[in-house]
Amino acid sequence: MSKTVFITGASSGIGKSIALYLHDKGYTVFGTSRNPDKVNVPFQMVALDVTNEESIKNAVLEVVMKAGKIDVLINNAGKGITGPIEDTPTEEMKENFNTNFFGVIDVIKAVLPYMREQKSGMIINTTSIAGYMGLPFRGIYSSSKGALELVTEALSMEVKSFGIKVVNVAPGDFATNIAAGRYHTPVFENSAYKEKYAENLALMDAHVDSGADPILMAKAIHQIIENKNPKIHYKVGGFMEKFSIVLKRVLPDKVYEKLLMNHYKL
Structure with a gap:
């Protein structure tokens, strides 16, 4: 029997690329979207809103009823956010x-009982290289992904005895439509950050537009699924994106901060 893969946020971008790739490799793929009827893909789609617990439970139950199991959960659904901390609405x-954080945890909590019963399973959380560092005007996004990185470490230890593996995959910039769905704090006329934030908004969008092909993430996910002893942390991106994490480990805090400030022209 082929492995059953349940992937959130599979209607576009990285999630869609992963789902299509795994479908072509012979996996039984169930993707999710808030409006699955509007998505034209060769794999099965299920309605899911990761911020609604009832929706999560219904989606997981539907997959289990149809496939009889969930071998791999890929938490890919996520949301971008930009803005100065001071100007961004707390809501x-x-x-x-x-x-990005609690929704992922709720999906995991809904799937874990089935994986424990199977005595096997793999959970893959899509985080971000941005989650390894606090980036200016992306502090909340960095924080949500960084929190997920740490939760994954804890969860890995908690469920290992049940035969369940938990993995983080942190992508860099990929050419997707994430910028279109991102919440942008407005560039307020009276903001102390007006000019620098406006410049960085353009820089962020340029990074996404010139990003790598999402197929690289799909291939990385496939290799992880096929690995009998996967690592806990993976990074998928350009050399400098991955090297930036190494630099943070070895450089003094102020030196690393200066490098980031120079990059973002602050």
Whole structure:
């Protein structure tokens, strides 16, 4: 029997690329979207809102009823957010964490009982290289992904005895439509950060537009699924994106901060 893969946020971008790639490799793929009827893909789609616990339970139950199991859960659904910490509405910060952090945890909690019963399973959380460092005007996004990195470490130890593996995959910039769905704090006329934030918004969008092909993430995920003894942390991106994490480990805090400030022209 082929492995059953349940992937959140599979209607576009990285999630869609992963789902299509795994489908072509012979996996039984169930993707999710808030509006699955509007998505035209060769794999099965299920309605899911990761901020709604009832929706999560219904989606997981539907997959189990149809496939009889969930071998791999890929938590890919996520939401971008930009803005100076001072100017960004706190409610928008909470909403971002509800999607990127608490929503992921709720999906995991819904799937774990089935994986424990199977005595096997793999959970792959899509985080971000941005989660390894606090980036200016992306502090909330960095924080939500960084929190997920740490939760994954804890969860890995908690569920290992049940035969369940837990993995983080941190992508860098990929050419997707994430910028279109991102919450942008407005560039307020009276903001102390007006000019620098406006410049960095353009820089962030340029990074996404010139990003790598999402197929690289799909291939990385496939290799992880096929690995009998995967690592806990993976990074998928350009050399400098991955090297920036190494630099943070070895450089003094102020030196590393200066490098980031120079990069973002602050």
